[in-house]
Amino acid sequence: MTDRPTLTLSHIGKSFPGVRAIDDVSLDIHPGEVHALLGENGAGKSTLMKILAGMYQPDEGEITLDGARVVIRTPLEAKALGVVLIHQELSLVKELSVAENIYLGDLPRRSLGRVDWKTLHARVGDILKRLKCGFTPETRVGDLSIANQQMVEIARVLTTTARVVIFDEPTASLTDAEKIVLFDIIRDLKAGGAAIIYISHRMDEIFTLSDRITVLRDGKHSGTLATAETNEDEVTRLMIGRSLDLTRRIEASTPGEAVLDVRGLSCGRLFQDVSFTVHAGEVVGFYGLIGAGRSEIAETLFGLRAPTAGTIRFRGEPVSIASPAHAIALGISLVPESRKEQGLVLELNCRDNITLATIDAMANGPFLSGSREAAVFEKYRERLRIKTPGWRQVVGNLSGGNQQKIVIGKWLATQPKLLILDEPTRGIDIGSKAEIHDLIRELARSGYAIIVISSEMPEVLKVSDRVIGMYHGRLMREFTAEEVTEDKLVQAISGIAEKKAASA
Structure with a gap:
């Protein structure tokens, strides 16, 4: 990390009708630095980055690149200056191919302005290999999963020699394997001298990748810390003004009557022979890798999918849930x-x-x-x-x-009598996440039957009375809050426990 910053923001201010989004914020990013930007939702992080990317214009302050003052009026001007924003919310054109999206606005041309498809597909093919993606340049983006669409968004950074790269919640939809690839790309960019701004609510990522951490609070600069010299508790206090209890919840609960009883439920190849019960006053957590069938079970219970086998009893009565409207009428709600x-x-x-x-x-x-x-x-x-x-x-x-x-x-x-929450805190800051965790427990104490589906193990362990581990569409094991451990849960959702049982 050199002494001279690649990027400096000085006294930036931005207002929207009724809201002061950014108030006198200053920070600098150096070449070869990963600079984490943290704050609660609404703290101004995304607004500040959109100013850098030319999507918004600041009301006050100035931006300098390599010591020279710049005015960034449009995203194209930002790209020409070497400032690239990888969006939290996908900015892809789903009707176009992967290749067209990655080089959108900068397609290689032949004579008479015709697109050079051979060159385009060759370049994109190399990028997809580097990202270890299993789809082709010709694939229509709308046919990809959300996780693969996010990889297309990330691929855009590899089309240019960027001076400043902004990653805004890049791992929200990625699998663990895809995260490893992304982190390797970030380290390569860092080694090449790029200045990197990394926005995430996941503290493990922040402390793994970053060199410094800047915290925004209510649109203002709350502090900048060297990552190696701070800890999660100090960062949290800067973000929300207090410490949070991040420990597991293993308090005893007193469940009531069975609200939902599922026996042998299947939906084609998505999931098979799933059986479980949810009682009033308890939280049942579903944990597993992407593709394990967790969301598909929720969609079936909400009438979005038709089961191919099995039975559902709701509040003691057998039901065949024909549609979301039918589910709502019964007392089932789904936060998607x-x-x-x-x-x-x-x-x-x-x-x-x-x-x-x-x-x-x-x-x-x-x-x-x-x-x-x-x-x-x-x-x-x-x-x-x-x-x-x-x-x-x-x-x-x-x-x-x-x-x-x-x-x-x-x-x-x-x-509702049964509330299903699928990834309830995805893309939410640590303070809001704690509030939603507290809300989930409060609702359970009030008598709600709750299913929580999450890709975050700490979240499942924090809120659940029982945890169900899924692997390849099957329910592998059910744990009580007292008996579940991270090791046991990882073995259940990765198939290790199944292999051990088979060998025994």
Whole structure:
């Protein structure tokens, strides 16, 4: 890391209607440095990075690259200066191929402006090999999984010699194997002298990759620390002003009647012969690798998929859940994995999103009752601590964490008997995550039956009374909170336990 910064931000300020998003923020990034940027959702991280990428213009302050002041008016100008942003929310054109997306706006040309497809596919083929991707340059992006779409987003950084690379929550959808590849790419960029800004809510990644950590709080600079000289607790205090209890929960719970009883449930090749029970007042966690069948079970219970075998009993009665509307009528709610694509209408305001699933109850004769809708919004705004100037705020303008709280509030408003949460804290900062964990436990104490599906082992261990480990569409083992350990759970979800049993 050299003495002269590649990038310097000086006294940056940015306001939106009703919100001071960035307030007098200064920081510098050096060549060959991974500089982590942390903060709660709504702290201003993404806004600051969008200013760097030319998507927003600052109201105050200046930006310098290699000592020279620059004004970045558009993303194309940012790219020309060597500033590349890998977005948290995918910015791909799903109708185009992988190759076209990676070189969007900069396709190699032949005479008369024709696209040089041979060169394009050769370049992209080399990039995909480096990223160890199992798809081709010709693949339509819309046909890829979310994780593979994220790899396409990451591939864009390898098309240019970047001076500043910004990674905004790059691992939110990636498998463990894909994370290893990404971390190797980041280390290669660092060795080549790139200045790297890394945004993540995952502390293990921050302490593995970064050299320094800058924390934003309520749009202001809260502190900059050398990673080797700090710890998670100090960083957390800078972010939220207090320490958090991150220990496992192994307190005893008193479950009530069986709300959901599943026997021999199958859905083609997605999952087979799954049996489990969820009682009132308890949290059952599902843990497994991507593709293990966890989300597919949730979708089947919510009427999005038709089972091919097995039975479901809900509150003691056999049911055949024909549709999401049927599931909601029974008292089943699903907070989906992808909030933007499955949980929200981004163009609507906060109030309309929260009342979307209970719209019939908002009626006053032939018209909707604005006062009823406002009362529901205010109830969950306060309960979930949603940060927004008011109900009129468009949901698409909220931070990821506050959007997730809107989704949770929408489904709590239906007063479900069974609440299924699929990746409930994906893309949420550590403070909001702790609040949602506390909320899950509070709901269980209130009598809700809850299923939590998560790719984060600490989360599953933190909130669950029982944990179910899945591997390749099968339920491998069920643990109580008292008996589960990280080693046992890893063996269950990786097939190691199955191989041991077979050999025995």
